[in-house]
Amino acid sequence: MCRPASLAEQKQEQTAGLSVQWQDLTVGVGPKRVPVLRNLTGGASAGALTAVLGPSGSGKSTLLGTVSARFPSQLRVLRGSVRYDGEAWDRSRHKRRVAFVEQEDALLKDLTVRQTLTFAAALRGEPDPAARASLMLHELNLDKCADQAIGGANIRREISGGQRRRVSIGHELLLDPGLVLLDEPTSGLDSHAAAKIFRILKDLSTRGVAVLATLHQPTDAMFLGFDSLLLLRDGEASYAGDPQNAVAAIAPKPPPKGMPIADYLMEVICGDDAKQATAREAAATTGTISISEEAGPALPxxxxxxxxxxxxxxxxxxxxxxxxxxxxxxxxxxxxxxxxxxxxxxxxxxxxxxxxxxxxxxxxxxxxxxxxxxxxxxxxxxxxxxxxxxxxxxxxxxxxxxxxxxxxxxxxxxxxxxxxxxxxxxxxxxxxxxxxxxxxxxxxxxxxxxxxxxxxxxxxxxxxxxxxxxxxxxxxxxxxxxxxxxxxxxxxxxxxxxxxxxxxxxxxxxxxxxxxxxxxxxxxxxxxxxxxxxxxxxxxxxxxxxxxxxxxxxxxxxxxxxxxxxxxxx
Structure with missing residues (x-):
């Protein structure tokens, strides 16, 4: 039996990645504009998987929200800039090249997986939504649950949490984005489901896409698979660079035997004021998401x-x-x-x-x-x-x-x-x-x-x-x-x-x-x-x-x- 062509093979050329860089970025929250992110400089390169790690409240979600140009109503960029391939944000050129997979899966529970992706493809202007959805189902290994309902309180048979997360990712990948942002895509999943999500992210980066993801407690295999690492603590960068050099750069000694590298780094960078940071970012991310610049729909x-x-x-x-x-x-x-x-x-x-x-x-x-x-x-x-x-x-x-x-x-x-x-x-x-x-x-x-x-x-x-x-x-x-x-x-x-x-x-x-x-x-x-x-x-x-x-x-x-x-x- 012939193997269905992957999404990458359906394209005549590799997906054009969209690199993003932030320079001296400071973001404030609330009427008093209390800083949540401070003087951050870094970026995510095309063809690379950049991971953002940090304790709760360190500013990870705020960074993704800022890069995606979707701000909670209380957030304000106080200083610095975010540039995409060296250019300022332009909705007509960049909006449809940036995909954002949020931490919560926003899906209609009574639709099947196939229907969800088919309607998403149709709304994005795909000439053959059903065919595009079928390709995405195969690419994300969702063929077996394609005709199952997403699931909810009134659904007897629903897909698993890992499958639901892959549907959310597939929903955004229908854009053919150059930059993919993911807010804790492996949270709440078992190790097997988390490994599947990680393989999808690595595959995206090898196709030339810039992938920027916040992750919670990655395994050592995942950690060593990162192309770049950003460690955040209290809104500031504790480390940015090659993940394999992170321990030597900021830790006084190697991690104890059997302790995951990521957990050890979190232990090193966390201070007594981590709870204060948690409260700050909780305040920053409370409220509705506003659309800073709304791009026009693809269809009439x-x-x-x-x-x-x-x-x-x-x-x-x-x-x-x-x-x-x-x-x-x-x-x-x-x-x-x-x-x-x-x-x-x-x-x-x-x-x-x-x-x-x-x-x-x-x-x-x-x-x-x-x-x-x-x-x-x-x-x-x-x-x-x-x-x-x-x-x-x-x-x-x-x-x-x-x-x-x-x-x-x-x-x-x-x-x-x-x-x-x-x-x-x-x-x-x-x-x-x-x-x-x-x-x-x-x-x-x-x-x-x-x-x-x-x-x-x-x-x-x-x-x-x-x-x-x-x-x-x-x-x-x-x-x-x-x-x-x-x-x-x-x-x-x-x-x-x-x-x-x-x-x-x-x-x-x-x-x-x-x-x-x-x-x-x-x-x-x-x-x-x-x-x-x-x-x-x-x-x-x-x-x-x-x-x-x-x-x-x-x-x-x-x-x-x-x-x-x-x-x-x-």
């Missing part, structure tokens, strides 16, 4: 949207058809159908049946509002790490992602409410001729609720806080909307106008009672006309006006959600 907007739409559907299809979720919704609708069975078809109709049906028309939009708002809260927080990373790499615009992600939910979750509501509609004997208007009202109500949930989740990425705010918002607007108390203070009535369920309830009442006549239960009056049936708390406007308000709320909430997402993934 429409192509980004189509690819992301497919990916969002595949990545979240299990959430959209969750059996427990469907069972919950179906059970509530079935119970409603049972309790209100035949109430609307009773003849003659009396004010008693009006009250019963009004209860159903109130319950339905309120139930769907709470249900869909809660579901929407999870949408953006679940994807935040992935979107932030991919935006930093310039894969797509935030508008393309936002529209793709929300479109998938709208076409699935939001449409469930009117479709499942058919269960109670005909069972309750509501007006058959008005079913279309009834379902349209529920759809717009659900769209409002989902949009409001997206808005809260986009601005408040903490799910506990977002859930609290969602509950307060819904209950407060309903209470001030006149559902429970008629005498709402004037200064609070405006808050009730934000209750979109109020407009949905009003529209449903008008749709059901339009032009209808009902007998008085006491038999003393002849009829109750429409104007007398609709509660004074409901807006006296047309159904069309109520639906227009619902549509306006949905648009407003989605616009706010977009700006919140843009802010929190930048």
């Amino acid at each position: 907007w429409l192509s980004q949207f189509i690819i992301l739409l497919k990916r969002c559907f595949l990545a979240h299809r299990l959430d959209l058809v969750d059996p427990m979720l469907l069972a919950n919704m179906f059970s509530v609708m079935l119970l409603s159908a049972t309790l209100w069975s035949g109430q609307g078809s009773k003849r003659p109709r009396t004010e008693t049946s009006v009250r019963d049906i009004s209860g159903l028309l109130f319950l339905s939009p309120v139930y769907w509002a709470f249900q869909l708002m809660i579901l929407a809260l999870y949408t953006f927080p679940a994807d935040r790490v992935v979107v932030t990373k991919e935006r930093a790499a310039g894969l797509y615009s935030i508008s393309a992602y936002f529209l793709a992600r929300t479109s998938v939910d709208t076409l699935t979750i939001v449409l469930m409410s009117p479709l499942l509501s058919l269960i109670y509609y005909f069972a309750a004997g509501l007006r058959p001729s008005e079913v279309g208007w009834h379902l349209l009202t529920l759809f717009l109500n659900s769209l409002c609720a989902h949009s409001a949930g997206l808005c809260i989740g986009a601005w408040i990425m903490n799910l506990k806080r977002a859930t609290t705010l969602q509950t307060v918002f819904m209950l407060a607007t309903m209470m001030c909307g006149g559902f429970y108390v008629r005498g709402v203070p004037v200064w609070l009535k405006w808050f009730g106008d934000l209750s979109f369920t109020r407009y949905a309830y009003g529209a449903l009442l008008k749709i059901e009672y339009k032009g209808a006549h009902y007998d008085c239960a006491a038999g003393r009056c002849t009829v109750l006309r429409e104007s007398a049936l609709i509660d004074a708390r409901i807006r006296r406007s047309s159904v069309g006006a109520d639906l227009a308000v619902l549509a306006g709320f949905a648009v407003a909430f989605r616009l706010l959600a977009f700006f919140g997402l843009k802010r929190n993934t930048h």
Whole structure:
């Protein structure tokens, strides 16, 4: 059997490496700009594997973040420069030549390994994404797990930590980068998995790529395989040069027998103030990653949207058809159908049946509002790490992602409410001729609720806080909307106008009672006309006006959600 060609063999020439040099580099953190890196001079050459070692808090991750041109929002370059092949950073020339593999794997759990790399290749503008992904799978020895899901809480069978790390590396190598930065790629892996990662890094360097990696407790075999070594302590360089000369240069004696060289060097350079350094870098790396200069995506907007739409559907299809979720919704609708069975078809109709049906028309939009708002809260927080990373790499615009992600939910979750509501509609004997208007009202109500949930989740990425705010918002607007108390203070009535369920309830009442006549239960009056049936708390406007308000709320909430997402993934 013929061996598939490696990625290097697919290229007519060796990958052009991108060397990086930093000169007298000092980086500060926070409002007072406390230095985290001090007077660093060094670099990573093309065709070489440069390792950065140091205790926790020594500035390793800060150095990589600075070289990658992705800064935590608190970091500031106070002095010095970073140059790429002797030139200052230029996003049009350098952004797509620098790959950054972060310490945490930012991958969508429900996609398979093959799907993950295929979509990544497509977003990077590859003419044949599937073929490119297959080559990368072979290159990284991921063929056996290619069709397994990345894995997460709801996945029974998931790939291992080492395989997940290789997928993250492959995701970035699809760039054909000249410079690869890796933040502790072997952390948390067993020795066998770590050795595989190291072999990948060595292979990259032999192909001409400049590799700069921070590593934690490398074995002696790895240590002696480094082409260059930088030892950091408290933000300063303790040693820079050939790793084989490191012990002689900074240690008073050779390492004890059986002790790894890297561990011995850490013991030599660590001082009593290592804990202070840890606190400093923890402060430096806390917060969101900002994009210093965002390179434009490789594809036009429409192509980004189509690819992301497919990916969002595949990545979240299990959430959209969750059996427990469907069972919950179906059970509530079935119970409603049972309790209100035949109430609307009773003849003659009396004010008693009006009250019963009004209860159903109130319950339905309120139930769907709470249900869909809660579901929407999870949408953006679940994807935040992935979107932030991919935006930093310039894969797509935030508008393309936002529209793709929300479109998938709208076409699935939001449409469930009117479709499942058919269960109670005909069972309750509501007006058959008005079913279309009834379902349209529920759809717009659900769209409002989902949009409001997206808005809260986009601005408040903490799910506990977002859930609290969602509950307060819904209950407060309903209470001030006149559902429970008629005498709402004037200064609070405006808050009730934000209750979109109020407009949905009003529209449903008008749709059901339009032009209808009902007998008085006491038999003393002849009829109750429409104007007398609709509660004074409901807006006296047309159904069309109520639906227009619902549509306006949905648009407003989605616009706010977009700006919140843009802010929190930048």
